């Protein structure tokens with residue numbers, strides 16, 4: 001006998017209802033919910049972005065990112081030791097460059113002894129088992145806050161690629177494991193891959209910020225690296241228009257052809273449709289960046305007592321997994337790893 005839904009409405013009060021399907025059966029107890037759960041979040045899914053600054057034993061709060069500090073290198077090393085204990089596989093290092101070292105061309109980006117390179121060397125020496133990812137882009141180093149070279153109000157593409165390639169090389173030389181170009185210049189992944197290989201860095205991986213949108217959600221990050229006040233104009237001539245989604249697939253396709261090992265979609269939660277499309281279309285390791293503005297929105301609501309912090313953060317990260325992300329860059333990484341450990 002096949003029974004889908006009751007044909008005749010039962011008389012009121014005639015219980016139990018004659019239902020063929022009761023989806024609640026599988027939600028009845030914790031062990032059942034665990035048994036049928038489709039996605040699992042573990043610390044291995046997390047990449048922890050952190051901000052470094054010159055100095056010693058110093059932590060300076062980022063005011064628009066409650067709970068996030070800029071860390072002197074020694075403090076960053078301590079945090080990476082914490083990452084290791086929490087079994088977080090990888091950290092991402094972003095510099096707050098001294099304003100006196102910023103210039104029109106972002107020349108500090110290619111200094112083999114810049115803050116990022118020193119941080120990477122210190123981290124890899126102290127905690128070699130944790131992966132280190134470095135952003136490739138000029139914005140923490142330029143006086144105008146753009147990711148590339150600026151001439152006559154235009155961000156130059158090909159000339160910028162040249163500088164980015166040198167930036168990637170000094171980072172690889174310092175011991176960086178994953179080069180992550182976030183600049184959105186055309187052709188930079190291929191140029192960086194070639195240069196890395198020529199220099200003998202065949203095993204340095206590339207995670208391309210492949211689908212990176214021009215987003216208002218980056219505001220607090222720009223405070224953290226000190227580029228928000230100096231940024232002239234916006235980044236819409238190189239970062240993607242948020243009205244587009246097919247374009248994301250073309251961008252990802254190009255970066256993969258050029259040699260990207262992994263791709264990233266950014267921002268995160270408002271762009272889960274893109275994560276899903278990228279994962280379905282290419283089936284490559286796909287990461288999402290829960291960016292600073294997303295972190296700050298949740299944190300502000302939690303600070304006000306409007307949302308439960310642990311529950312909201314976990315739910316937001318499971319959404320990434322459900323969409324198909326293989327991993328998430330999130331400022332909540334240590335908090336989440338701690339929650340996962342104690343649950």
Ligand code: PBG
Nearest residue numbers: 137147182217218221291292293
């Ligand atoms: C630099 C870069 C940005 C972010 C990561 N790399 C800012 C930007 O493109 O303006 C944003 C990360 C965040 O908001 O957390 N190109």
